[in-house]
Amino acid sequence: MTLAAQDIEMADLPDNLQKRDYSPYHFFSAEEWSRFRADTPMTLTADEVQRLRSLNDPVDLGEVRQIYLSLSRLLSTHVESSQMLFEQRKRFLSMSETKTPFVIGIAGSVAVGKSTTARILAQLLSRWPSSPKVDLVTTDGFLYPNAVLQRENMMDRKGFPESYDVGALLRFLSAIKAGQPNVRAPSYSHMTYDVLPDQYTVIDRPDILIFEGINVLQSRNLPADGKIVPMVSDFFDFSIYIDAEESLIHSWYVNRFMRLRETAFKNPESYFHRYATISEDAARAIAEGLWHNINLKNLHQNILPTRPRADLILQKGPNHLTEKVALRKL
Numbered sequence: 001m002t003l004a005a006q007d008i009e010m011a012d013l014p015d016n017l018q019k020r021d022y023s024p025y026h027f028f029s030a031e032e033w034s035r036f037r038a039d040t041p042m043t044l045t046a047d048e049v050q051r052l053r054s055l056n057d058p059v060d061l062g063e064v065r066q067i068y069l070s071l072s073r074l075l076s077t078h079v080e081s082s083q084m085l086f087e088q089r090k091r092f093l094s095m096s097e098t099k100t101p102f103v104i105g106i107a108g109s110v111a112v113g114k115s116t117t118a119r120i121l122a123q124l125l126s127r128w129p130s131s132p133k134v135d136l137v138t139t140d141g142f143l144y145p146n147a148v149l150q151r152e153n154m155m156d157r158k159g160f161p162e163s164y165d166v167g168a169l170l171r172f173l174s175a176i177k178a179g180q181p182n183v184r185a186p187s188y189s190h191m192t193y194d195v196l197p198d199q200y201t202v203i204d205r206p207d208i209l210i211f212e213g214i215n216v217l218q219s220r221n222l223p224a225d226g227k228i229v230p231m232v233s234d235f236f237d238f239s240i241y242i243d244a245e246e247s248l249i250h251s252w253y254v255n256r257f258m259r260l261r262e263t264a265f266k267n268p269e270s271y272f273h274r275y276a277t278i279s280e281d282a283a284r285a286i287a288e289g290l291w292h293n294i295n296l297k298n299l300h301q302n303i304l305p306t307r308p309r310a311d312l313i314l315q316k317g318p319n320h321l322t323e324k325v326a327l328r329k330l
């Protein structure tokens with residue numbers, strides 16, 4: 001859904017998502033939101049949730065029950081409506097059309113827990129009675145390779161809009177929305193901290209595509225020639241922004257970095273291997289530097305400003321658990 005500039009201003013949310021008289025959103029506490037689950041069955045086990053969550057993310061079956069089942073039910077109404085609209089249009093046009101995937105965008109800061117949300121949702125949606133084919137793609141595969149970022153002196157801009165091949169991103173989504181078979185999504189490795197050369201995930205006409213990344217709700221500056229340029233979210237049928245107070249995301253980022261020292265960074269192949277052997281204080285200083293000089297700047301300049309574009313905002317509190325939900329009014 002694309003909003004006009006005045007809508008975005010109207011949609012500007014206070015930091016703590018308080019209820020306001022005039023807002024394009026409905027606001028719910030986690031408890032209120034959980035009631036929308038109705039009779040949606042729990043289709044995940046505690047072990048599966050544990051396997052789906054990222055390092056340092058304590059999401060459990062309680063959180064899935066409280067937040068994700070209602071979200072799954074809401075999304076099923078959106079998917080069903082879009083399928084009905086598709087059938088009606090087919091009759092209206094009296095011609096056969098290829099059905100295209102329902103695309104869900106998931107945005108939010110680095111370290112806010114987007115991947116956990118994306119993986120849990122993908123599993124829940126694929127277990128609907130209709131057994132839809134659900135695929136998940138992350139935008140990090142569309143980052144320029146380190147060789148290009150180094151050449152352009154942009155290694156400390158990783159995650160900023162200019163570090164992504166936005167043309168490739170738009171071509172990918174446009175092919176998906178055109179219903180093309182076997183569309184290739186490039187892959188990224190957090191271990192090598194780089195795009196994996198010649199490694200792709202093939203996306204073959206899923207019913208639902210979840211597209212996750214810090215940049216998915218960003219627009220591009222209008223070119224000087226006045227041409228209208230598409231933006232990634234033009235291809236979305238529904239978008240979610242994962243939100244939390246800055247101080248919390250900061251601590252999640254640093255704590256995750258310190259835990260990665262004990263796990264992934266121990267691997268000599270890891271780009272950050274050198275940080276596994278330095279002192280704890282020195283490693284913490286590195287994590288603080290990466291947070292403040294790159295990820296926090298990016299959050300302020302490019303990620304948080306996109307929050308008012310989301311159809312749904314999940315606001316997490318300490319412990320990563322969702323405390324408030326904002327749902328855009330229709």
Ligand SMILES: Nc1ncnc2c1ncn2[C@@H]1O[C@H](COP(=O)(O)OP(=O)(O)O)[C@@H](O)[C@H]1O
Nearest residue numbers: 054055109110111112113114115116190191264
């Ligand atoms: N340096 C790293 N080494 C290994 N895994 C990492 C590293 N940095 C992030 N990850 C993992 O990559 C995934 C994506 O992280 P990130 O882009 O920060 O988004 P989010 O925390 O919102 O999912 C997470 O599962 C995280 O645990």
Ligand SMILES: CC(C)(COP(=O)(O)O)[C@@H](O)C(=O)NCCC(=O)O
Nearest residue numbers: 110138139140158159213214290294
């Ligand atoms: C790869 C990322 C930009 C996240 O990208 P995303 O998957 O959201 O597109 C981020 O994990 C990152 O590497 N940030 C740069 C600074 C840092 O090393 O934390």
